[in-house]
Amino acid sequence: MSSDNSGPAKIRVNNFFFSIESNEILKDINVEIPKNQITVIIGPSGCGKSTLLKSINRMNDLIENISFEGEILIDDKNILSRDTDVTELRKNVGMIAQSPNPLPMSIYDNVVYGPKIHGTRDKVALNRIVEDALKKVGLWEEVKDRLKDPATKLSLGQQQRLCLARTLAIEPEIILCDETTSALDPISAKHIETELISLKEDYTILFVTHILRQAKRIADYVIFIYLGEIIEHGPAREVFNNPKDERTKAYLEGVFG
Amino acid sequence: MIKRRNLEEKIFKSVMILSLTIVICSLLAVFATVIIKGAPSLSLEMITEVPKGGYYLGGGGGILNAIVGSLYLSIGAIVIAFILSLPMALYLNQYSERSRVPGIIRMILEVSTGIPSLIYGVFVFLIMIEVGARASLFWGIITIAVFITPILTRGMDEIMQTVPLKLKEASLALGTTRFETLIHVITRQALPGILTAVILAFGRGIGDAASVLFTAGYTDSIPTSLSDPVATLPLAIFFQLSTPIPEVQQRAYASAIILLVIVLLLSAVSRILSRRFMEYVVR
Numbered sequence: 001m002s003s004d005n006s007g008p009a010k011i012r013v014n015n016f017f018f019s020i021e022s023n024e025i026l027k028d029i030n031v032e033i034p035k036n037q038i039t040v041i042i043g044p045s046g047c048g049k050s051t052l053l054k055s056i057n058r059m060n061d062l063i064e065n066i067s068f069e070g071e072i073l074i075d076d077k078n079i080l081s082r083d084t085d086v087t088e089l090r091k092n093v094g095m096i097a098q099s100p101n102p103l104p105m106s107i108y109d110n111v112v113y114g115p116k117i118h119g120t121r122d123k124v125a126l127n128r129i130v131e132d133a134l135k136k137v138g139l140w141e142e143v144k145d146r147l148k149d150p151a152t153k154l155s156l157g158q159q160q161r162l163c164l165a166r167t168l169a170i171e172p173e174i175i176l177c178d179e180t181t182s183a184l185d186p187i188s189a190k191h192i193e194t195e196l197i198s199l200k201e202d203y204t205i206l207f208v209t210h211i212l213r214q215a216k217r218i219a220d221y222v223i224f225i226y227l228g229e230i231i232e233h234g235p236a237r238e239v240f241n242n243p244k245d246e247r248t249k250a251y252l253e254g255v256f257g
Numbered sequence: 258m259i260k261r262r263n264l265e266e267k268i269f270k271s272v273m274i275l276s277l278t279i280v281i282c283s284l285l286a287v288f289a290t291v292i293i294k295g296a297p298s299l300s301l302e303m304i305t306e307v308p309k310g311g312y313y314l315g316g317g318g319g320i321l322n323a324i325v326g327s328l329y330l331s332i333g334a335i336v337i338a339f340i341l342s343l344p345m346a347l348y349l350n351q352y353s354e355r356s357r358v359p360g361i362i363r364m365i366l367e368v369s370t371g372i373p374s375l376i377y378g379v380f381v382f383l384i385m386i387e388v389g390a391r392a393s394l395f396w397g398i399i400t401i402a403v404f405i406t407p408i409l410t411r412g413m414d415e416i417m418q419t420v421p422l423k424l425k426e427a428s429l430a431l432g433t434t435r436f437e438t439l440i441h442v443i444t445r446q447a448l449p450g451i452l453t454a455v456i457l458a459f460g461r462g463i464g465d466a467a468s469v470l471f472t473a474g475y476t477d478s479i480p481t482s483l484s485d486p487v488a489t490l491p492l493a494i495f496f497q498l499s500t501p502i503p504e505v506q507q508r509a510y511a512s513a514i515i516l517l518v519i520v521l522l523l524s525a526v527s528r529i530l531s532r533r534f535m536e537y538v539v540r
Contacts, residue, residue, distance in 0.1 A: 059430060091432030101427040104446040104537045113441070114431040150537045163427070170431055 010035035010174065010204040011056065016070035018051055020063060025051045027228045029070070033221070038196060038205045040219035040236070042212065044256060048228040049208045053176050056206065057093040058086045074174070091118055094167035095176040099183035100159035102151035103166075107143050110151045110162055114170035133165040137195050157188025164195065175199070177207040181214070193218050212252065216240055224248050291517065295510030303511055308477045313496065315504045320512050323493035325479050328519075329394055330489060331463040334401035338409045338458060341402075343451075346413035347439050350420075363414065369407040374468035377404040382471040395483040397473025404468050405458040412454030416447045424539060446538055449531040456527040460520050466491030490516045 009032035016029040026048045033039050041049040054060045056072060058079065071078045079089050091114070103110050111130045112120075120126055130147065134140040139161045143154070151162055160180065167175060177196070181189035196205055197218060209215055215222065219236040224245075232239055232248045243249045250256060302319045309318035349359045381400040390396060420443050428438040444451070466489065474486025475496075490512055497509035 057430065059426065062426070062429070087432045087434055089432075090430055095430040097423060097426065097430070099423070101421075101423040102539060103424065103427060103442055104539045106537065113428075114433075117431070117433050117437055117441075152537070152539055166431065 007034045007037065009033060010074065011206075012071075012073040012076075013052075014071040014073070016052075016055070016068065016072060018048075018055060018060070018068045019066065021065045022067075025228055026055075029230055031223055031230055031233050033204065033206065035204050036200055036202070037220035038200050038207055038218050039221040039223060040215040041206065041208045041223045041225060042210065042215050042251070043225035044251070045210060047225045049223075049225050050178050052225065053178055053206060053208050054095075055080075056174070057090050057095050057176060058084070059090075059095065061086065091170050092172050093174045093176060094170060094172035095178065096160070096163050096167060096180045098179045100156055100163055102154070102159050102162055105151065106148045107151050107154070107162060108147040110166050111169050114166060118170060129169050133169040134162075136168055136199065137161040137165045138191065139165060155188075157184050157191060160184055160188065160192060161195070164192065168199075172203070174204045174206070177205065179208055179210070182209075182211075189214075212254075224251065226251070288517070291510050291513045294507060295512070295514045298504065298507040299511040299514060303508070304515060307479060312477070313500050313502075313505055315502050320488075320490070320493050320508075320515070322477055322479050323488040323490045323512070324515060324519075326394075326473075326476075326487040327463050327490040327516075329480065330397045330401055330469065330473060330487060331459055333394070333398035334405060334462050335409075335455060335459045337398065337402040338406040338462075339455060341406050342410040342413055343444075345410045346417055347443070349410075349414045350417040351425075351435060351439055351443065363411065366407040366411045366414075370411065372404075374404045374465050375470065378468040378471050385472065391484075392472055392474030392486050393484045394473065394480045394487040397469045397487055397489075398483075400468050400472045401462045401465065404465070405462045408461055409454055409458040412457060413447070413451050416450030416454060417443060419450070420446045421539065448534045449538060452527050452531050452534065456524055459523065463519065464491060464516065466495055490519075 011033040013029050013031050013033075016026060017024065018026040029052060041052060043049045051060065055068070056074075056079070060066055060068075068080065070080070072080050074089075074093070078084075103113055105113070108130055111133050112126045115126060115129050120129065131140060131144075134143065139158060142158065143149075146153075151159065154162060160183070164175075164180075175196075181192050184192070193214065196207070199205065200220075207215075207218060216236070219240075221234070222236050222239040223233040224231045224239065224243075224247075226247055232243060232245045239248065240252065243252055300319075302317065304319055304324060305321060306317075306319035307322040308320065309316050312318045345362075349362060378400050381396060381403065384390075385392070385396055424442055424446055425438055428442045429435070433441075469489055470492070473489065475488050475492055476486045477488070478485075480487045494509045494512045494516070497505050497512060500506065
């Protein structure tokens, strides 16, 4: 599952600092995130891993009184620059939240919501998008006869897969997952993990988690963040088997978490 | 310890039941009075005809003029109020997060709901004098719109504040603009509540007599244009009650029944619609 050669970088973070109300959340982040792999960001709660994730699609812009410096380059384009069109960016960088957040509409409308806003109007094309996206997340067979039902009628696990399908429908290149399985039962969580692994051929995936076993199951590349700093990063096998930093070792052994 | 808490529970329960009983019984008493006094003179003629000569002295005819007038006024007013309130409520909730402005606006809106509706009527009347206008349907609609807009805005605002942040995030994360998110997600999620706010504001508008006293005029005929004067049910009730003739006074109660039925029908329709919209709402 994991590979030791980390391939070309899709995202480059250079000297990135991030603060909220002058509290420094992230300090001098430098990392390259390999293309078409699952990069897992691990670290104890409050270490800044979600903040790093949400910087990549600029969702942090919703928070008041933030300040940042440095660069985040996606395909060599700095997405932190002022002239970045955040809607364009977010279409390219999809995100799955911590707990399922279906929109107040039908299953069908949840999937076509993004494509419609981004300009797809043709009914046949939309139908195909829905079928493709739901098939990719393994939900099609379960819901194909009730696409008009409210999305909230689905189980939590199904809802989260719907959210994944909704993101795939806007054809992003990068998918951000913010502890995406933490609100789900183990079987649904496993389901999502399997789907992400099958998706990595076409997408660059970043997955934030504090569950080490999960990280070990899905990671190709690992970033360990502690107190706002990257302590160690590298191919999954190296970081998990031969951690170089004492703090990484301690975290992996469960000394703190 | 257990006993004390059980006692607390019992006392609290009886307090709730007591308040419910007081309020519901008073309301039922009002309804009963209106129905008992009004029912005998309720007739098809009342709701299908305008007053004939000498109606207020016990002559024939009905109050169709006031029924239609009230509906025209409140429907016109609610449309205007809605068009003004929705953007205001959306602004208060979604665009102003980094300032103190919304707090101040909310306070102004709340204070303005405490001003007697008569004052709004006088305010519009002063404008009418300024521009040399006569009392008419148009000015009546403006008056009611002015006084129900704060109620409607505050109602919608309150409902939109209950829309979970994660819905907004879900939509924005798909690359939508704030405006698209507002229209397609926030408004949709809040729709059942918005409908309730509209019905409440409409009820306030249709039941109010004082605000249109100076601005809408009064007439025995049905208005055919915006510049015609217009009768309202609350004023029709007032005029009929103030005659010394018992039969006409009875008709005032019958008119009140008609007003009650209109509001009842409206709230029934809104409940049905609201239930349909509720289906998609995220809880």
